[in-house]
Amino acid sequence: MQHIIDRFISYVTVDTESDPNSDTTPSTQKQWDLANKLAVELKTIGLEDVSIDENAYIMATLPSNVEHEVPVIGFVSHFDTSPDFSGANVKPQIIENYDGGDIVLNKEQNIVLSPGYFKDLLQYKGQTLITTDGTTLLGADDKAGVTEIVTAMEYLINHPEIKHGKIRIGFTPDEEIGRGAHKFDVAKFGAEWAYTMDGSQIGELEYENFNAAGAKITFQGKSVHPGYAKGKMINSMLIANDFISQLPKNEVPEQTTGYEGFFHVTGIKGSIEETVVQLIIRDHDREKFEARKKKVQEITDSINRKFEQQFGGPIATADIKDQYFNMREKVEPVFHIVEIAEQAMKDLGITPLIKAIRGGTDGSQLSYMGLPCPNIFAGGHNFHGKYEYVPVESMQKAVDVIVRIAELTAAK
Numbered sequence: 001m002q003h004i005i006d007r008f009i010s011y012v013t014v015d016t017e018s019d020p021n022s023d024t025t026p027s028t029q030k031q032w033d034l035a036n037k038l039a040v041e042l043k044t045i046g047l048e049d050v051s052i053d054e055n056a057y058i059m060a061t062l063p064s065n066v067e068h069e070v071p072v073i074g075f076v077s078h079f080d081t082s083p084d085f086s087g088a089n090v091k092p093q094i095i096e097n098y099d100g101g102d103i104v105l106n107k108e109q110n111i112v113l114s115p116g117y118f119k120d121l122l123q124y125k126g127q128t129l130i131t132t133d134g135t136t137l138l139g140a141d142d143k144a145g146v147t148e149i150v151t152a153m154e155y156l157i158n159h160p161e162i163k164h165g166k167i168r169i170g171f172t173p174d175e176e177i178g179r180g181a182h183k184f185d186v187a188k189f190g191a192e193w194a195y196t197m198d199g200s201q202i203g204e205l206e207y208e209n210f211n212a213a214g215a216k217i218t219f220q221g222k223s224v225h226p227g228y229a230k231g232k233m234i235n236s237m238l239i240a241n242d243f244i245s246q247l248p249k250n251e252v253p254e255q256t257t258g259y260e261g262f263f264h265v266t267g268i269k270g271s272i273e274e275t276v277v278q279l280i281i282r283d284h285d286r287e288k289f290e291a292r293k294k295k296v297q298e299i300t301d302s303i304n305r306k307f308e309q310q311f312g313g314p315i316a317t318a319d320i321k322d323q324y325f326n327m328r329e330k331v332e333p334v335f336h337i338v339e340i341a342e343q344a345m346k347d348l349g350i351t352p353l354i355k356a357i358r359g360g361t362d363g364s365q366l367s368y369m370g371l372p373c374p375n376i377f378a379g380g381h382n383f384h385g386k387y388e389y390v391p392v393e394s395m396q397k398a399v400d401v402i403v404r405i406a407e408l409t410a411a412k
Contacts, residue, residue, distance in 0.1 A: 001128065001392050008130065008147040008395065009092050010037075011079070012139035017087040018080040018177045025055040025183055026080065026173035032056055034079050038146070038171055045154045047169070055183045058171040062153050062164070070165025070410045074194030075152070075402060076362055076373065077145030078175030081137060082384040091133040100125040105386065106134030113387050120201060120381055121389075128392040138388035140380030144395055145197035146171055148378060151395075152402035164406035168194070172362055178323055181365035193337045193372045195405070196363040201353070202394040203345060204377035207331040207338050208356035209364045210261070210282040211289035212323040215296050217243060217279070219303075219316045223272040234311060236275040239303060240268065243277060243316070246299045259284045259356055261292060284326055284356055293320050324360045330367035331374055338374050344404035350397060353377075376401060 014034040019027040026032065035056040042050045047060040064070055081087040095103055100122055103113040111134035115121040132138045149169050156162055168191045172180040175198075199206060221236030247263045256262045261283030269276050281296065283289035300318040307315040331338065338354075345352045357364075363373030379394030 001396055004147060004151055004395050004399070005094065005128075005130065005392055007151060008143060008390075011143040011146060012090050012092060015088045015090070016080045016139070016173075017083055018174045019083060020177040025179065027177060027179070028080075031080055031173045035171070035173065038079065038150075041150065042153075042169075045150070046157045047153060053185075056173045057184060059189060060153075060169050062156060062167040062169070064164065064166040064410075065160055066163050066165060066410050071192040072166045072168060072190055073405070073409050074168040074170060074189060074191035074371070075149045076170045076172065076194050076196045076366070077149055077198060077378070078142045078172045078180045078362060079146055080173050080176050080180075081139045081143075082141065082176040084384040085137040085386065086135070087137055087139055090136045090139060092138065093131045093133055095129040095131060098125055098127055098129050103129070103131060105131055109134055111386060113389065118382060118387060123201075124391045124393075129389050130392060131389040132386050134386050137383070137385055138380070138390065140378065140388055140390040141383040142175065142198045142378060144380050144390050144398070145378040148197050148395055148398040148402060152399045152406075155399065155403060156406060162403065162407060163410045165410045167406060170194075175362050178360070180362040181369065184362070184366060184369070186366065186369045186371045189371065191371060193334060194363070194366065195341060196361045196366075196373055196375045197378045197398060197402070198361045198363070199357075199375050199377035200379075200381055200383070202377050202379060202391075202397055203351050203353040205338065205341055205345065205352050205354050205374065206357045207354075207374040208284060208328040209324075209326055209360045209375075210284055210358065211286055211325050212360055213281040213289070213293055214321055214323055215279050215281060215293075216319045217277045217296070217300060217316060218319075219243070219270075219275045219277070220311065221272050221274065221315075222311070233272070234307065234315070235272050237270040237272065239307070239315065240270060240275040240277050243299055243303060246302075247295075257358075261285070261288055263292065263296075280323075281320075282358075286326065296320060324364045325368060327364040327367035327373065331372050334372050337372060340405055340408050341374060341376055341401070344401050344408055347404055348397065348400050350401070
């Protein structure tokens with residue numbers, strides 16, 4: 001397992017945080033540091049057709065070692081990290097033979113990773129954990145996935161007795177800001193289907209995800225001296241507050257689970273004259289998703305009717321944009337690709353946890369681009385923050401799953 005640890009640490013110590021405010025691909029220049037490193041490493045371990053394009057998308061090939069015809073399959077991960085928390089100067093800590101107790105991440109700042117709060121920790125008692133030092137995220141999302149794919153390909157190269165068809169691998173930038181698949185060349189990739197290695201705990205296997213939209217609601221106002229404001233001032237911040245109060249109170253992330261959708265206010269910036277509310281809209285069910293978008297527009301329209309005479313026109317505008325859709329629609333017609341992954345896990349003594357993703361992956365967009373792409377666990381927990389960790393044994397099991405999928409796909 002030391003080989004996996006060393007490889008993973010070599011990736012997470014490279015800062016690859018993406019930037020949603022950038023218009024370039026990749027969104028940050030520093031993502032090139034790891035992208036170029038990966039391209040060299042793939043050639044070094046013996047993969048063929050290694051390419052890195054002008055947008056830092058990396059592809060490579062492991063040729064088939066069987067005579068009979070086998071479907072070309074792929075494995076995909078992203079190498080950027082979330083802008084939600086710093087990914088600079090990551091200092092991983094290795095906890096061997098975890099005893100099931102509290103892990104002090106940072107003594108000076110009293111930052112503790114505790115199973116009393118993060119109960120999933122207890123299932124990894126006795127294993128080796130990699131954690132943060134409490135000041136950054138770790139980057140297991142999704143450098144664990146990258147580590148697993150590279151390690152699995154290296155293993156197959158070094159063990160030619162394991163029979164497999166042609167395998168394509170792809171690494172993408174900017175997944176964390178929703179643009180990881182935007183410039184992915186599906187035709188060039190040339191696989192019949194693929195798997196993203198981008199899930200969380202061991203056993204996860206997902207072929208459903210949220211339908212997703214983002215909304216920007218802009219409210220106008222009129223600023224008048226407060227001493228003479230009666231009947232004249234319109235405070236856009238208060239109108240924005242009225243809008244938020246009309247959203248369903250219990251349909252928020254912190255009060256929903258499973259297949260339950262939500263509205264999530266992610267940002268507010270305002271003054272008397274103008275306030276902008278940013279929110280995201282999520283639902284697994286397409287009809288409910290459309291109804292949620294309609295709800296946002298209806299609230300906006302009702303506010304406009306209320307203030308139309310006083311303001312002299314529309315006081316609020318809603319800009320609602322779809323982001324991605326539930327991959328289930330594209331995966332179900334080729335459901336054997338999920339069954340292969342499920343069988344691979346069972347063969348390795350892993351209990352498959354088939355559930356819907358409360359989020360999205362590159363796979364959701366790739367599925368709509370013609371590459372059906374379920375999601376498999378990468379092993380990490382508590383993504384996008386200082387409490388992120390990954391069990392090394394889970395990464396090893398993910399490597400084993402990739403290898404076993406390759407075997408099963410090539411079986412006559």
